[in-house]
Amino acid sequence: MRREYLVTMTTRVPDGTPSHDVDGMRAREAANTRRLAEQGRVARLWRPPLGPGEWRTLGLFTAAGPGDLERTLAAMPLRVWRTDEVTALGPHPNDPGPGEVPLAADGGEYLVTFVLGVPDTASAAARDEAFAREAVRARELAAEGHLARLWTLPGRGRNLGLFQAAGAARIAEMLRSLPLADWLTMETVPLTRHPSDPASAAP
Incomplete structure (x- = not known):
């Protein structure tokens, strides 16, 4: 069974590297990424906000396990200039599933990390009711094309969501609408x- 991993890839080009060498490396990396995508090993690639001189990529990879993932990452041309930070992603009961929510043509994408802190004063019935409403809201957001994926993260009460929204105000509105928002x-x-x-790149 293949697992999913979020990989933060940070590249530092050595000082003095000729620009044509950088361009050649990038071309080889792009060709290799296409091969990995065809093999089902890399599903998504994004760029987070970058500061001056930063060169970072976030990637959603699939692999049979940590060793299999490392073999994939080690074979990527840019690895000679790059460090990788790997986060194992676990299944979440409210995840729509890969490929179930179409990629928005013009909407922005957002990764949202959730840390759940249920108040000690909340009764078991209140917790169950809140989680049930959260599951309903997750299905609604997926049906509307906004919640693309949802995973668990290492650590208690930690989750990661991939959302699609037309701007920061809209994603903020969606997150406020979550039944668990006050506990997150x-x-x-x-x-x-x-x-x-x-x-x-898919047709």
Whole structure:
């Protein structure tokens, strides 16, 4: 069974590297990414907000396990200039599933990290009712094309969502609409689709 991983890839080009060498490396990386996408090993690529001189990519990869993922990452041409931070993603009961929500043609994408903190004063009945309403709202957001994926993260009460929304105000409105919103600490990262993103390149 293949698992999913979010990989933060940070590239640092050595000082003095000729621009034609950088261009050649990028071309080889793009060609390799296309092969990995055809093999089902890389599903998505994004760029998070970047500061001056930063070169970072977020990737959604699939692999049979950590060793299999490392073999994929080690074979990528840019690995010689790059460090990778891997986060294992687990299944979430409210996840719409890969490919179930169409990629929005003009909407922005956002990764949202959720940390759940249920108050000690909340009764078991209140918790169950809130979680049930959250599942209903997740299905609604998926049906509307807004919630694309949902995973669990390592650590208690931590989850990660991939959302589609037309701007920061709209994603903020959606997150406020979650029944568990008052119990959640949320961090939102706006994404830009990478030129080699397999989903964006798909017909």
